[in-house]
Amino acid sequence: MNVLVVNSGSSTLKFQVIATDLERIGEDKDDRICRGEVEGIGGEAIIRIRYRSYPSRTLTAPLRDISATLEYLLRYIASDQSGVPEIRSTADVNAVGHRVVHGGEMFKESTLIDDRVLKGIEDCIDLAPLHNPTNIKGIQAARELLGKDVPQVAVFDTSFHHSLPEQAYLYAVPYHLYRRHRIRRYGFHGTSHRYVAFRYRATRGLPREQTNIITLHLGNGCSAAAIKGGFPVDTSMGMTPLEGLVMGTRSGDVDPAVVSIIARKEGLSASDIDMLLNTQSGLLGISGLTNDMRELQAELQEHDDRRVRLAIEIFCYRARKYIGAYLAAMGGADAVVFTGGIGENSPDVRARICTGMEWAGLQLDAAKNQETVGREGRISTDDSKLLAYAIPTDEELLIARDTVRVILGVPHPS
Numbered sequence: 001m002n003v004l005v006v007n008s009g010s011s012t013l014k015f016q017v018i019a020t021d022l023e024r025i026g027e028d029k030d031d032r033i034c035r036g037e038v039e040g041i042g043g044e045a046i047i048r049i050r051y052r053s054y055p056s057r058t059l060t061a062p063l064r065d066i067s068a069t070l071e072y073l074l075r076y077i078a079s080d081q082s083g084v085p086e087i088r089s090t091a092d093v094n095a096v097g098h099r100v101v102h103g104g105e106m107f108k109e110s111t112l113i114d115d116r117v118l119k120g121i122e123d124c125i126d127l128a129p130l131h132n133p134t135n136i137k138g139i140q141a142a143r144e145l146l147g148k149d150v151p152q153v154a155v156f157d158t159s160f161h162h163s164l165p166e167q168a169y170l171y172a173v174p175y176h177l178y179r180r181h182r183i184r185r186y187g188f189h190g191t192s193h194r195y196v197a198f199r200y201r202a203t204r205g206l207p208r209e210q211t212n213i214i215t216l217h218l219g220n221g222c223s224a225a226a227i228k229g230g231f232p233v234d235t236s237m238g239m240t241p242l243e244g245l246v247m248g249t250r251s252g253d254v255d256p257a258v259v260s261i262i263a264r265k266e267g268l269s270a271s272d273i274d275m276l277l278n279t280q281s282g283l284l285g286i287s288g289l290t291n292d293m294r295e296l297q298a299e300l301q302e303h304d305d306r307r308v309r310l311a312i313e314i315f316c317y318r319a320r321k322y323i324g325a326y327l328a329a330m331g332g333a334d335a336v337v338f339t340g341g342i343g344e345n346s347p348d349v350r351a352r353i354c355t356g357m358e359w360a361g362l363q364l365d366a367a368k369n370q371e372t373v374g375r376e377g378r379i380s381t382d383d384s385k386l387l388a389y390a391i392p393t394d395e396e397l398l399i400a401r402d403t404v405r406v407i408l409g410v411p412h413p414s
């Protein structure tokens with residue numbers, strides 16, 4: 001089955017075409033046909049597309065919205081000039097898997113999309129006003145372009161965290177706010193946490209029940225999850241993806257009283273502050289330079305800038321604090337797993353986060369840490385009691401696999 005995986009943001013869209021079925025999933029032999037991303041949707045967009053391991057091609061086109069983007073992509077991939085022989089027409093796309101950001105309390109697993117499900121995703125717009133509308137547009141566009149008979153599946157960022165107990169997901173605010181407005185913690189990056197938890201137990205040959213780990217997804221967005229017996233018992237993102245770790249442009253945890261103090265002192269509205277905490281804070285806010293960890297590390301090396309150092313230190317300190325908190329929440333764990341652009345590629349950040357964690361039995365192997373970049377591997381010493389791993393995430397693969405399993409009615413095991 002050729003599955004088109006769509007991960008759409010407000011002005012960007014990542015996509016892959018993956019050929020997979022139950023047999024290939026079982027043998028870990030899914031076939032990645034092509035992948036790419038579109039940036040600058042709404043204006044003159046840049047489209048990068050790569051067929052298998054061939055060099056990627058860059059194209060530009062005026063693309064006004066998600067619908068125009070999907071139409072452009074499908075037409076291009078199915079055309080002769082794309083050099084993707086597996087997709088000769090849109091009829092060769094057999095299914096679509098969508099990353100959907102918020103599934104609220106309604107969606108506890110990946111779900112075949114019909115009108116009722118689409119309505120449910122619409123009902124969650126209040127919870128993710130920036131993301132769910134774009135996801136809905138992507139679903140509607142795919143339906144228009146491919147026809148109603150091509151099955152589409154929604155894979156939610158929130159659904160892996162449906163196992164959180166009340167003590168972890170309720171805020172200590174008046175309970176009627178939960179009853180009336182579903183004010184609670186939901187957690188995000190679920191597909192990524194779920195995928196690396198699955199890879200961890202596959203690598204170690206463990207059953208799900210023995211998966212007791214802390215996963216750290218460190219990318220532009222960052223979150224931690226405490227996974228006990230294979231399912232999350234806590235996670236750092238909350239009602240929205242703003243809570244928890246320090247991120248590229250997001251503050252993570254702050255005292256909520258700060259909001260009204262900033263409002264008063266700077267004359268800002270609640271939504272201005274929401275914007276400030278989401279887009280001008282985190283690594284960018286502290287360094288005053290960039291939200292990009294790679295650039296910050298280069299800057300630190302070249303100029304030893306004080307605020308750059310501070311940004312990296314605060315980022316790592318917060319992550320370490322969460323590891324400590326989750327060790328307590330879980331009554332101990334077997335491993336810490338790093339993933340996401342920073343977690344997979346930055347030995348320096350991993351080492352800073354793990355500094356001084358010997359009390360918890362965590363000892364990084366400096367050489368293994370240094371050489372495990374962009375690939376899977378253990379990075380703790382042979383006798384470390386708490387293990388550490390770097391595991392590249394692959395949300396698109398999990399979305400493609402879920403799409404197949406949901407369509408075939410096979411309950412998904414991870």
Ligand code: ADP
Binds near residue numbers: 219293294340
């Ligand atoms: P997203 O959350 O948008 O999917 P990614 O997971 O791709 O983002 O992570 C992007 C972050 O990863 C950026 O801060 C980038 O600088 C960082 N990153 C990528 N490669 C490296 C590297 N070699 N060293 C340090 N940071 C890196």
